[in-house]
Amino acid sequence: MFCYQCQETAKGTGCTLKGVCGKAATTSAAMDLLLAVSRGVGIVSDALNRAGAAKDEKEIGHFLCDALFCTITNANFDDADILQRVEKGIALRDRLVKLADENGVTLPERAELRWDGSKASYAEEAKRQGVLRIANEDIRSLKELTVYGLKGMAAYYEHASNLQQADLTLIHFMAEALAIVADPEADQATLIDLVLRTGQAGVKAMALLDKANTSAYGSPVITKVNLGVGRNPGILISGHDLHDLEDLLKQTEGMGIDIYTHGEMLPAHYYPQLKKYAHLVGNYGNAWWQQKEEFARFNGPIIFTTNCIVPPRADANYKDRVFTLNSTGFPGWKHIESGADGHKDFSEVIALAKTCRAPEALEAGEIVGGFAHAQVFALADQIVEAVKSGAIRKFIVMSGCDGRMKSRQYYADFAQQLPKDTVILTSGCAKYRYNKLNLGDINGIPRVLDAGQCNDSYSWAVVAMKLQEIFQAKDINDLPIVFNIAWYEQKAVIVLLALLSLGIKNIHIGPTLPAFVSPNVLKVLVENFGLGGNTTVDEDLKAWGLA
Numbered sequence: 001m002f003c004y005q006c007q008e009t010a011k012g013t014g015c016t017l018k019g020v021c022g023k024a025a026t027t028s029a030a031m032d033l034l035l036a037v038s039r040g041v042g043i044v045s046d047a048l049n050r051a052g053a054a055k056d057e058k059e060i061g062h063f064l065c066d067a068l069f070c071t072i073t074n075a076n077f078d079d080a081d082i083l084q085r086v087e088k089g090i091a092l093r094d095r096l097v098k099l100a101d102e103n104g105v106t107l108p109e110r111a112e113l114r115w116d117g118s119k120a121s122y123a124e125e126a127k128r129q130g131v132l133r134i135a136n137e138d139i140r141s142l143k144e145l146t147v148y149g150l151k152g153m154a155a156y157y158e159h160a161s162n163l164q165q166a167d168l169t170l171i172h173f174m175a176e177a178l179a180i181v182a183d184p185e186a187d188q189a190t191l192i193d194l195v196l197r198t199g200q201a202g203v204k205a206m207a208l209l210d211k212a213n214t215s216a217y218g219s220p221v222i223t224k225v226n227l228g229v230g231r232n233p234g235i236l237i238s239g240h241d242l243h244d245l246e247d248l249l250k251q252t253e254g255m256g257i258d259i260y261t262h263g264e265m266l267p268a269h270y271y272p273q274l275k276k277y278a279h280l281v282g283n284y285g286n287a288w289w290q291q292k293e294e295f296a297r298f299n300g301p302i303i304f305t306t307n308c309i310v311p312p313r314a315d316a317n318y319k320d321r322v323f324t325l326n327s328t329g330f331p332g333w334k335h336i337e338s339g340a341d342g343h344k345d346f347s348e349v350i351a352l353a354k355t356c357r358a359p360e361a362l363e364a365g366e367i368v369g370g371f372a373h374a375q376v377f378a379l380a381d382q383i384v385e386a387v388k389s390g391a392i393r394k395f396i397v398m399s400g401c402d403g404r405m406k407s408r409q410y411y412a413d414f415a416q417q418l419p420k421d422t423v424i425l426t427s428g429c430a431k432y433r434y435n436k437l438n439l440g441d442i443n444g445i446p447r448v449l450d451a452g453q454c455n456d457s458y459s460w461a462v463v464a465m466k467l468q469e470i471f472q473a474k475d476i477n478d479l480p481i482v483f484n485i486a487w488y489e490q491k492a493v494i495v496l497l498a499l500l501s502l503g504i505k506n507i508h509i510g511p512t513l514p515a516f517v518s519p520n521v522l523k524v525l526v527e528n529f530g531l532g533g534n535t536t537v538d539e540d541l542k543a544w545g546l547a
C-alpha cells in the first residue's frame, strides 16, 4: 500500500505497511480501486456533459460524492462496504459507456475504462491503480492535491444534499477534474490551473452547505454549551451531518434520553432549530483522536455520521454500541441506511440507549460558540469599533483540525501566548486545543470566536470580505487578519484551496507540511501565495509582529 493523504502519514512521507490511522493494506487497496472506478465514472460523465447528453445526474452525483467521501482519512475501514461501492461503480461506468456509444460520444483511451471489473482481477488492478502509478512526483503531487480537495468537497456536498440542496455544476466539475487526473498527458500548467479551480469549486461547496444548514436550522447564534452530564441515559453523536442529528432529536423527544455531541458535532448547539430541543444537553469530550478514552466512559450508544473513526481496542467496552451512517463504516459495527424518504430510523439505537447507564462526567462547565458570519455581522459595529480604537490589534484564523501528534501542543501554546489584544477566529476540531483555556474577552467580545465545523471556515472568508468592504481595504491581505491553520485530513485540503482561490496570502499550515506536496509544487505555492509551514511559537509570533 501507499498512502500519504493525511498529516499523520508514517515518517512524514507515506504509510506503506499499515496506516497510522489503522487502515489495513487490504482497505487501502479497496480504496485505490474505488478511486480508479470513480475516475472511470468521471471520464465518461465528463464526455457526456460536454456532448450535452441526458443522464441520471442524481445517481452520478451520489456515487461520486459517496465514493470520494468514504476514502477520506478515518471515514471507512470496512473492506466489504468499500468493495460493494466498487461493484456499483463498475456497473454505473458501463451503463454510461453504453450511453456514450448510443449518443455517438467518443471516449478517451484510458486504463480506467479498459478494466473489465472482474472480481478475480481486483487485487492486480488495485496494484496498478495506486498513488504511485504516477511516476513524476510533481504531476503526482498536483493530481493528488486535486483529488484530496475533491474528497473534502464531496463530503460537504453530501451533507448539503442530505438537506435537499444541489448544485450540478459542482458534480460536473468533479467529473471533469477526475477526467483530467486520469489523463496521463495532463501537464503541470493544466494541473496547477485545476488545483486553483478545485479551490473555487470548494468555495461554492462550502457556500452550498452553509445555505443548506442555515436555511434548515437558522443562522448560528451565540450559545453556551454544557460540558457536563445529566442523569438520563445518553446517545453520543459525532461527525458533521446535522440532518442526521435532527432525525435523532425528533425520534428521542420525550423519551428520557439525552443527546450529546462529540468532536465536530459540537457546533450543532449553535443552530436555533437544533438547540430548541431540551434533550440536546451538551458536548461530551474533545476532538476525534481522544475518542477511545472518552467513549469508554460514555456508557451509551455512539453514532458516527461521518469521519473521524479511531479503530477501537480489541477489549473496548463500547465496541458493541457503535453505529455508522452515510459513507462511514467499520467492520462489526452496525450501519444504518437512509430510508427512501431520506430519513434514518434510529429505533435500534434508542432501544439500546434505554438499557444503558447515564454517562460518566469527563468535565464540567460551559464553553461559548456560535460566531458564524451572521452572528459576527450582528456584532460588526462593536468589532469595527474595537479595531478602530486599537482594542483589537489582530485576528488570527486558527481553523482546521486537531490530531494526535505531540507537536500540536504548539497550537495551545500559541493561543495562550498571543497578546491580549488579539482575537482567535476558529472552526473545525482544531479549537479543542484552546477553547477551554479561558482566554477572556475584549470589551465583551470573546477572544476565541468559534464559527463551527471545518466547513464553517467559509464564515471567516465571508467575514474577511465584509471587513475589507467596511475598512475599504484594496486588498484582503491588508486587513489585520493572519492565518495559522492546523490540518489533518482532506477536508482541510479543500478549505486551504478555497482560501487560496479567494486570494488569501501568507497562510501558515502545520504542524507539518503535507507529504503529498512535492518540493517543486511547494515552490509554486510559496512564490504565488506565500504559503508556509508554522515554526516555533516565538518565531511565528515575531513574524506576525505579535511578540
Ligand code: FSO
Pocket (backbone or CB within 6 Å): 240, 263, 264, 288, 307, 308, 400, 401, 402, 428, 429, 430, 453, 454, 488, 489, 491, 492
Ligand atoms: Fe475530522 Fe476535525 Fe471536520 Fe477536520 S473531526 S479533522 S478539517 O476538523 O474535518 O472531520
Ligand code: SF4
Pocket (backbone or CB within 6 Å): 003, 004, 005, 006, 007, 008, 009, 010, 014, 015, 018, 019, 020, 021, 022, 023, 072, 073, 074
Ligand atoms: Fe497513513 Fe493518513 Fe493514509 Fe491513514 S490516511 S494510511 S495515516 S496517510
